[in-house]
Amino acid sequence: MQNQSNYIVEVTDLKKSYEKVDAVKGVSFSVSKGELFGLIGPDGAGKTSIFRILTTLMFPTDGQVSVLDFDVIKDYKKIRSNIGYMPQRFSLYQDLSVEENLAFFARIFGTTIEENYDLIKDIYVQIEPFKDRLAGKLSGGMKQKLALCCALIHSPDVLILDEPTTGVDAVSRKEFWEMLIRLKDKGITILVSTPYMDEANLCDRVALIQNGEIMSIDTPEKVIENFGRKLWAVKSDKIYQLIKDLKSLEFVDTVFPFGEFLHITLKTEDLNQDELISILTENNHKGIQIQVIEANIEDCFMQLMSTSE
Amino acid sequence: MNRFIGFVKKEFHHIFRDSQTMLILFGMPIAQILIFGYIVSNEINDVKIGIYDKSQDHITHEITNKITASGFFILHENLNSEKEIEKAFKRGIIREVIVFEPNFAEKLERDGTAGIQIIADASDVNTANIVSNYTKAIINSYVKNELFTQGLPFEIIPEVRMLYNDELKGVYMFVPGTMALILMLVSAMMTSISIAREKELGTMEILLVSPLKPLPIVIGKVIPYMALSFVNAIVIIALSYFVFEMPIQGSLIFLLAETLLFIFMALSLGILISTVSNNQMVAMFISMFALLLPTILLSGFIFPIENMPKILQWISSIMPARYFIVIVKNIMIKGSGIGVIWKETLILVGMTIFFLGMSIKKFKVRLE
Incomplete structure (x- = not known):
């Protein structure tokens, strides 16, 4: 199955069905060497299924999947020894200490901590002060750092991380992504999935996935460019009433709550800010704030989602 | 190899x-031995017995008829010498031998008294006790109803002898059972839970993706439990020997070898359970309900197998513990060698191969 290609990961028309649901419905994408590729989508979108197929843990129902030019069905053993994988639920061995966990994973991958220390050094120094602590007693952020060390210890060519930042605090998330970017700079190809839209901007390319289908694959900048419409952020004192009122207005297209603001798009380009304010004031809204803003990935995601429906 | 040792x-x-x-x-072995020290008594039926009638007269025949007609006993064989009694017991089919003294009727009529000897296999204390009491009751009622009504002041004195375990120690009965139970629990349940835990925590995904092959993973899981189960078995044997003064008539090495075989069988079963359960809870429930309860109830540990309804007897014949209990009893109490228990040993070997083969077939290198 050596089909000379420049891609580290190549997925063509991948389908995966379980007994009752079709989790992945025909997905195609490819990842080049040294790329940081993000699979962005909500829970149940099919991210974990795709990653488990890539890591040869599950069979694809249909379609072609190759990793490092090896077929995931025939050559699964070769793939397994060359990838680093961090499963979603991965919580290490709770009753082993930090150092024991790392040493164990080094050992079963036939290497030692010392051999690849360079690779994990940046990350490991952060948790080294706690190396005698049991993994079960680490904080969420530290656990993920340790898990990353364990996935990296055998110096894999590809790193596959399934929702590594879920359930981790904002600061640790940021640190974690900084580490990923440093690893990318060392030439490691990284595939990462996340439900957090804000993390998409840190990827080289992202695939927005929903209900087992990829809605868009592009660089984060391009994805935003493709939004192509005027986006308004609206706020008033009675936010719930505001949602109801906006949805009942004929010229309003989409309304999505977004923090303390509502992001809305209109069916017409003719309306300006003052006209909008006056319409809302008629509906007894006070403290109205309206401004045109630039779309972010989440806006794009929401829009793609509503159009695909 | 380095990988394997690490594991x-x-x-x-x-x-x-x-x-x-x-x-x-x-903690379990010690607790179990103490708990199972108190065994409840049970009913009996269709117990196979042997009769050694040295007299062969009309009264001994009548008593024999009464006993076999009672519904509790089946006459399995007529014996012709003292030596045959021992042999008959060693075959393990009969539970009791009734011996009529020579010139029984004559003595009874002349002296007004005659003797019957009741010999029971007391390696199973409960059954032996119950069986001999039933026999005595039948003989007494015969004396009272048949002889007395004829106006004869006759007396028949049954003499009861317990073979193999003449002190009637219950511990002799529950030690083999407890051993089977504990080894089953430690080996099968703990192994299945520990493999299921890896699946539950997601570490199995990593292990599968690692260059570690399935066989070393499974063997690596099994070795610690094998070692610990063996230690457990030794603790139980030592406890029964020193605390309860249970004899080890047969070869200790042979006993340990058979124990090791049983542990191996239980471990294979544990692996098989883990291949079909995805989390610790399922593994636990399968072990509990499919292994422990049947082991306690159907293996002959507490309730004699011959008293069970036919269908339960069939089910009990697929209980590995049943054979192990027979093996341990034979070695420890009767001092038998492989010649007597080769059949049970062979069954355990067969079961081990079956479970191991099934687990290898079912073990998945993937998640589905």
Whole structure:
């Protein structure tokens, strides 16, 4: 199955069905060497299924999947020894200490901590002060750092991380992504999935996935460019009433709550800010704030989602 | 090899750091032995007996008829010498031998008294006790109803002798059962739970993706439990020998070898359970309901197998513990060698191969 290609990961028309649901419905994408590729989508979108197929843990129902030019069905053993994988639920061995966990994973991958220390050094120094602590007693952020060390210890060519930042605090998330970017700079190809839209901007390319289908694959900048419409952020004192009122207005297209603001798009380009304010004031809204803003990935995601429906 | 040693080391860490596991491993044997010291009594029926009639007269024949007609006993064979009694017991089919003294009727008429000897296999204390009491009751009622009504002041004195375990110690009966139970629990349940835990925590995904092959993973899981189960078996044997003064008539090495075989069988079963359960809860329930309860109830540990309804007897014949209990009883109490228990040994070997083969077939290198 050596089909000379420049891609580290190549997925063509991948389908995966379980007994009752079709989790992945025909997905195609490819990842080049040294790329940081993000699979962005909500829970149940099919991210974990795709990653488990890539890591040869599950069979694809249909379609072609190759990793490092090896077929995931025939050559699964070769793939397994060359990838680093961090499963979603991965919580290490709770009753082993930090150092024991790392040493164990080094050992079963036939290497030692010392051999690849360079690779994990940046990350490991952060948790080294706690190396005698049991993994079960680490904080969420530290656990993920340790898990990353364990996935990296055998110096894999590809790193596959399934929702590594879920359930981790904002600061640790940021640190974690900084580490990923440093690893990318060392030439490691990284595939990462996340439900957090804000993390998409840190990827080289992202695939927005929903209900087992990829809605868009592009660089984060391009994805935003493709939004192509005027986006308004609206706020008033009675936010719930505001949602109801906006949805009942004929010229309003989409309304999505977004923090303390509502992001809305209109069916017409003719309306300006003052006209909008006056319409809302008629509906007894006070403290109205309206401004045109630039779309972010989440806006794009929401829009793609509503159009695909 | 280095990988494999690392894996086994990790398993020992898991065991020694979990106080609950340690409690089950080492607190259980002692607790069990003490708990099962008090065994309830049971009913009997269709017990196979042998009769050694040295007299062969009309009264002995009448008593024999009464006994076999009672519904509790089946006359399995007529014996012709003292030597045959021992042999008959060693075959393990009959539970009791009734011996009529020579010139029984003559003596009874002349002296007004005659003797019957009741010999029971007391390696199973409960059954032996009940069986001999039933026999005595039948003889007494015969004397009272048939002889007395004829106006004869006759007396028949039954003399009861317990073979193999003349002190009637219950411990002789529950030690083999407890051993089977504990080894089953430690080996099968703990192994299945520990493999299922890896699946539940997601570490199995990593292990599968690692260059470690399935066979070393499974063997690495099994070795610590094998070692600990063996220690457990020795603790139980030592406890029964020193505390309850249970004899070990047969070869200790042979006993340990058979024990090791049973442990191996239980471990294979544990692996098989883990291949079909995705989390610790399922593994636990399968072990509990499919292994422990049947082991306690159907293996002959507490309730004699011959008293069970036919259908339960069939089910009990697929209980590995049943054969192990027979093996242990034979070695410890009767001092038998492989010649007597080769059949049971062979069955255990067969079961081990079956479970192991099934687990290898079912073990998945993937998640589905």
